[in-house]
Amino acid sequence: MIPSYDLAVVGAGVHGGTVALLCARAGLKTVLVERGDLFREASGVNAGTLTMQMTRVALIPYALRAHAMWASARDWLGHDVGVVVCDGLSLAFTEGEEELLAYRAGRRREAGAPIELVGPARAAEIEPGLGPGVRLAGYCRVDGFANAYLSGLAYGAALREAGVAIRDNTPVTAVEPSGGGYALTTKTGETIRARRIVLAGGVWLEPMLSWFGLRVPIKVLVNQLGVTERMAPVMRTVVGIASGLLSLKQYPHGTVVIGGGWQGRGDRERGGVELAPESLIGNIRLACHAVPGLAASRLARAWAGLEAETADALPIAGPIPGHEDAYAIGSVHSGYTSGPYIAALLADRILGREPALPLFPLDRLLAEPAPTVPA
Amino acid sequence: MSDPTVFDLAVIGAGPAGCAAAIAAAEAGARVVLFDEQEEAGGQIYRAPRTPAGRACVERDGETLRSTLAASDVALRLGRRIWSVTERFRIDALGPDGPETVRAQALVAATGAYERIVPFPGWTLPGVIGLAAATVLLKTEGRVPGRRIVVAGAGPLLAAVAAKILAAGGCVVGLVDVSSPADWLRATPRLATKPSLLAQGAAWAARIAAARVPVLFGHAVVAAEGETALTRVGVAPLSRNGAPDLARLRWEEADVMAVGNGLVPGGEIAKVLRAEHVHVPERGGWVPKRDRWGRTTIPRLYAAGDGAGIAGAGPAARTGRLAGLAAAHDLGFSGAEAVEVAGRTAFREAGRDRRFSDAVSRLMMPRAGQIAAVPAETVVCRCEDVTRAEIEEAVQAGARTLDQVKAFTRCGMGPCQGRMCGETAGDIVTLQVGTRGAVGWWTGRPPLRPVPLADLVGTFDYGDIPVPKPAPL
Numbered sequence: 001m002i003p004s005y006d007l008a009v010v011g012a013g014v015h016g017g018t019v020a021l022l023c024a025r026a027g028l029k030t031v032l033v034e035r036g037d038l039f040r041e042a043s044g045v046n047a048g049t050l051t052m053q054m055t056r057v058a059l060i061p062y063a064l065r066a067h068a069m070w071a072s073a074r075d076w077l078g079h080d081v082g083v084v085v086c087d088g089l090s091l092a093f094t095e096g097e098e099e100l101l102a103y104r105a106g107r108r109r110e111a112g113a114p115i116e117l118v119g120p121a122r123a124a125e126i127e128p129g130l131g132p133g134v135r136l137a138g139y140c141r142v143d144g145f146a147n148a149y150l151s152g153l154a155y156g157a158a159l160r161e162a163g164v165a166i167r168d169n170t171p172v173t174a175v176e177p178s179g180g181g182y183a184l185t186t187k188t189g190e191t192i193r194a195r196r197i198v199l200a201g202g203v204w205l206e207p208m209l210s211w212f213g214l215r216v217p218i219k220v221l222v223n224q225l226g227v228t229e230r231m232a233p234v235m236r237t238v239v240g241i242a243s244g245l246l247s248l249k250q251y252p253h254g255t256v257v258i259g260g261g262w263q264g265r266g267d268r269e270r271g272g273v274e275l276a277p278e279s280l281i282g283n284i285r286l287a288c289h290a291v292p293g294l295a296a297s298r299l300a301r302a303w304a305g306l307e308a309e310t311a312d313a314l315p316i317a318g319p320i321p322g323h324e325d326a327y328a329i330g331s332v333h334s335g336y337t338s339g340p341y342i343a344a345l346l347a348d349r350i351l352g353r354e355p356a357l358p359l360f361p362l363d364r365l366l367a368e369p370a371p372t373v374p375a
Numbered sequence: 376m377s378d379p380t381v382f383d384l385a386v387i388g389a390g391p392a393g394c395a396a397a398i399a400a401a402e403a404g405a406r407v408v409l410f411d412e413q414e415e416a417g418g419q420i421y422r423a424p425r426t427p428a429g430r431a432c433v434e435r436d437g438e439t440l441r442s443t444l445a446a447s448d449v450a451l452r453l454g455r456r457i458w459s460v461t462e463r464f465r466i467d468a469l470g471p472d473g474p475e476t477v478r479a480q481a482l483v484a485a486t487g488a489y490e491r492i493v494p495f496p497g498w499t500l501p502g503v504i505g506l507a508a509a510t511v512l513l514k515t516e517g518r519v520p521g522r523r524i525v526v527a528g529a530g531p532l533l534a535a536v537a538a539k540i541l542a543a544g545g546c547v548v549g550l551v552d553v554s555s556p557a558d559w560l561r562a563t564p565r566l567a568t569k570p571s572l573l574a575q576g577a578a579w580a581a582r583i584a585a586a587r588v589p590v591l592f593g594h595a596v597v598a599a600e601g602e603t604a605l606t607r608v609g610v611a612p613l614s615r616n617g618a619p620d621l622a623r624l625r626w627e628e629a630d631v632m633a634v635g636n637g638l639v640p641g642g643e644i645a646k647v648l649r650a651e652h653v654h655v656p657e658r659g660g661w662v663p664k665r666d667r668w669g670r671t672t673i674p675r676l677y678a679a680g681d682g683a684g685i686a687g688a689g690p691a692a693r694t695g696r697l698a699g700l701a702a703a704h705d706l707g708f709s710g711a712e713a714v715e716v717a718g719r720t721a722f723r724e725a726g727r728d729r730r731f732s733d734a735v736s737r738l739m740m741p742r743a744g745q746i747a748a749v750p751a752e753t754v755v756c757r758c759e760d761v762t763r764a765e766i767e768e769a770v771q772a773g774a775r776t777l778d779q780v781k782a783f784t785r786c787g788m789g790p791c792q793g794r795m796c797g798e799t800a801g802d803i804v805t806l807q808v809g810t811r812g813a814v815g816w817w818t819g820r821p822p823l824r825p826v827p828l829a830d831l832v833g834t835f836d837y838g839d840i841p842v843p844k845p846a847p848l
Contacts, residue, residue, distance in 0.1 A: 149782040243845035295829040
């Protein structure tokens with residue numbers, strides 16, 4: 001049977017959405033299949049931070065380019081994701097944090113992130129909202145944040161304009177090679193056929209890859225976040241701490257999002273089902289220590305999103321070994337930050353162009369040798 | 376001395392349902408702790424008065440309930456704001472002395488209801504208040520909320536509020552009831568199954584008639600106007616399906632309007648704990664699935680009272696008692712037989728209750744035509760200023776669920792946490808696509824109420840914050 005699509009992308013987050021968008025714009029007839037609503041998992045519920053100071057060193061070159069993409073989203077995506085480009089500070093309050101910060105900022109600077117170390121007085125000039133006790137700060141002008149919950153709205157419009165067939169609320173249950181392509185079976189028993197396939201399922205990449213007989217263990221992080229009610233301006237930068245366990249910024253409408261990857265409870269099957277109150281309090285204490293003005297507000301809402309992590313905590317972005325025209329992408333640490341660029345690299349690969357930076361081949365993560373399947 | 380932070384059963388909400396649950400379980404031998412936000416037990420219906428004027432209109436049932444509770448073994452934790460329930464069950468509250476944590480084997484959620492207002496232009500003006508808010512002013516302070524008051528909306532609460540305002544010496548310039556005389560006539564045989572409540576209603580009606588308050592049946596408020604606060608109220612007759620006839624709009628001068636279109640179950644705990652829910656319009660909206668004892672789909676989580684489905688104070692006490700008995704039984708405190716016997720009476724009474732509360736519910740429920748007639752530019756989510764048109768644009772942009780509408784518009788993201796707008800937003804989305812079941816409810820999120828950050832963090836040393844190990848570099 002002749003496939004109806006040139007490309008099927010499974011998973012509508014920042015990775016799947018960007019690959020589908022760029023491939024459709026390049027002329028591939030594309031379908032985007034998503035088990036729930038668009039961008040409602042990690043890509044819609046993350047903290048939206050676009051910082052270099054929490055990015056893994058190996059990903060800095062990608063994150064810098066992705067930052068530029070987010071900053072110009074209105075131009076290439078065509079829709080607003082509420083991106084604010086601003087200064088960023090990573091703080092050290094103790095001697096131990098000072099050492100950690102100096103080392104980490106140095107490594108990130110070597111990788112290309114324009115981070116300089118500044119003293120308490122300079123830090124307080126950059127961010128007047130800071131509390132006392134800062135010993136050292138990493139200062140980076142390439143920072144900012146997006147309004148993650150708007151991603152689905154913005155991408156949804158762009159995808160429709162590019163002619164992508166959007167199949168949301170359509171869980172895929174199986175994928176099989178079929179007639180020079182792949183046949184996707186949905187929960188309702190429908191078959192969607194495409195020449196090429198991209199798996200972009202976040203923490204669900206592990207079960208998705210099992211459709212191809214591959215076992216790739218992917219750890220599930222349950223990252224907690226909280227947001228305050230709207231309040232008068234208390235800060236103007238993105239604020240974090242040396243260990244990376246705090247991210248803090250105030251949105252133009254006045255709410256402050258408090259994150260940093262403190263762990264709640266949940267799993268791949270049930271999602272981020274429960275917040276750990278003591279973690280939430282710990283996270284908020286860090287926040288109020290860094291920016292004391294926050295304490296005047298109320299916590300309006302808290303939630304958890306699932307982040308995927310491979311064995312070496314580096315991404316998956318490349319062909320699925322042993323399977324022609326099949327690709328996987330995901331497990332990018334701080335994936336929302338770097339996502340659009342890494343996805344654009346994979347789109348280049350699919351479209352037969354040479355990616356400008358190396359992809360992240362899956363082979364290294366295979367728990368068992370990949371079976372060879374005749375193409 | 377037993378540990379004051381560990382209990383067999385925690386009951387949240389000290390209204391008729393929660394008190395009955397707590398007392399029943401304590402009598403069966405369970406160690407029970409009862410929480411409420413208010414300083415005194417009684418819930419909204421039996422609110423404790425705070426002023427001499429308030430004491431004049433207090434209901435005797437409330438005092439009985441408070442004294443029964445005081446004589447019981449139930450540990451009272453009043454004046455507590457619970458912000459988190461996790462782990463089956465860890466309860467985190469903010470109290471007068473700061474954060475408190477209690478653990479319990481079982482939990483009864485008896486969190487009552489909040490009121491619903493079908494939006495109309497001007498409903499966010501100062502001077503427009505809820506029927507429940509008016510009740511609170513009257514009950515706790517004996518205060519009349521304005522000089523010329525319109526009482527509007529649906530259900531028996533209308534007459535109750537109007538009668539209380541009159542009794543307190545206030546002036547009601549109009550009573551605007553969505554229900555038509557035919558609606559009331561249809562309801563009467565079922566209302567008559569509770570003669571005492573019917574008599575109470577008749578007494579309210581008599582007081583309203585004696586004061587010559589103009590009563591408009593089959594009408595609804597369609598507009599509120601005023602420069603900085605309410606000065607006049609626009610009222611129109613409704614067609615049979617509830618659509619207002621704007622050609623017959625008339626105005627009434629008023630400085631306060633108390634308005635309410637029924638009640639919505641305040642069941643945040645069962646939602647945050649991810650119990651299964653179903654949408655039952657006659658019970659006010661989303662209610663947790665329960666067996667007849669009140670067991671939800673989460674082991675050892677029980678739901679009772681109006682928070683588990685609007686039915687009124689009498690049924691609330693009954694469902695509370697059942698939930699308390701079931702919890703005690705499930706924890707091994709009382710024999711199955713004793714519980715079965717206690718249950719049988721309650722089930723019989725519950726059957727009678729149901730006919731009455733169904734009739735009341737039908738009077739209170741917003742009519743389909745009312746929702747359809749909400750103007751496009753009218754604010755639905757007042758915390759975030761989201762209009763009906765913006766909700767519909769989100770649907771046009773692909774949103775099919777309330778969660779996605781929230782992400783696209785910020786509807787429901789404000790301090791009321793979606794309580795005021797959720798039912799109406801759900802109805803509006805459903806008019807465009809899907810069913811209430813498919814459109815769903817906002818995913819339950821803590822905190823259960825907004826909480827001040829300062830109270831959550833308390834005083835602390837930076838070095839004592841249990842910061843997890845750094846992320847990989």
